[in-house]
Amino acid sequence: MSEQIAVEQLAISDWVKELAAIPDSGFTLQNVQDYILRHAVRPETLEKYLFFSKGSYTRNLIFKNDIFECMAICWEVGQFSRIHNHRDQNCWMSAPIGRLKVQNFRVEDRHTQDEHCGTCKLVPTDIYEMDGSHPAYVNPLEPVHQVLNLPEYNQRAVSIHVYSKPFDMCEVYYRDQGTYADVPLHYTSEFGRLHPDEKLI
Numbered sequence: 001m002s003e004q005i006a007v008e009q010l011a012i013s014d015w016v017k018e019l020a021a022i023p024d025s026g027f028t029l030q031n032v033q034d035y036i037l038r039h040a041v042r043p044e045t046l047e048k049y050l051f052f053s054k055g056s057y058t059r060n061l062i063f064k065n066d067i068f069e070c071m072a073i074c075w076e077v078g079q080f081s082r083i084h085n086h087r088d089q090n091c092w093m094s095a096p097i098g099r100l101k102v103q104n105f106r107v108e109d110r111h112t113q114d115e116h117c118g119t120c121k122l123v124p125t126d127i128y129e130m131d132g133s134h135p136a137y138v139n140p141l142e143p144v145h146q147v148l149n150l151p152e153y154n155q156r157a158v159s160i161h162v163y164s165k166p167f168d169m170c171e172v173y174y175r176d177q178g179t180y181a182d183v184p185l186h187y188t189s190e191f192g193r194l195h196p197d198e199k200l201i
């Protein structure tokens with residue numbers, strides 16, 4: 001049954017400030033999900049963090065401390081993430097601009113080659129849609145997922161991601177080859193400033 005919740009609309013700066021006021025011990029999957037359900041980001045306050053590129057979706061750091069990092073991910077029409085997980089870290093998401101599809105996967109027959117890669121089989125499981133009033137979190141029991149801005153949505157999307165703890169690697173799954181491997185992550189921009197090596201197209 002869906003619950004009617006009063007949602008407070010906040011500027012991204014206030015949204016992050018309130019999130020940062022949650023103590024480490026209270027930064028649980030449920031607490032943060034409750035916070036995100038009750039507090040929406042005003043899309044117009046995200047402007048300085050938005051960088052789009054035809055080459056790939058972009059990752060734009062908004063805030064980082066020891067407990068979590070918050071970023072805006074900008075998706076052109078038709079762009080999608082690789083299939084990945086977040087290496088035992090929690091992840092919450094919402095999409096203040098546009099909408100996104102999330103496809104979850106179950107991993108079967110996982111065989112570790114070394115600590116950074118191996119082989120496995122992926123089975124698609126849940127699919128859901130995310131937008132400004134429907135945030136989501138990554139299920140720790142089935143953490144492998146892919147985020148897609150489907151061509152038929154026909155609009156750009158911006159999602160806000162909270163990762164706890166912050167991390168700079170993720171595990172990427174190559175479904176065709178039946179393999180997975182660690183991949184380093186980088187920011188397109190940090191605190192509203194484009195990374196000097198970044199060439200947006």
Ligand SMILES: [Fe+2]
Binds near residue numbers: 084145
């Ligand atoms: Fe993710």
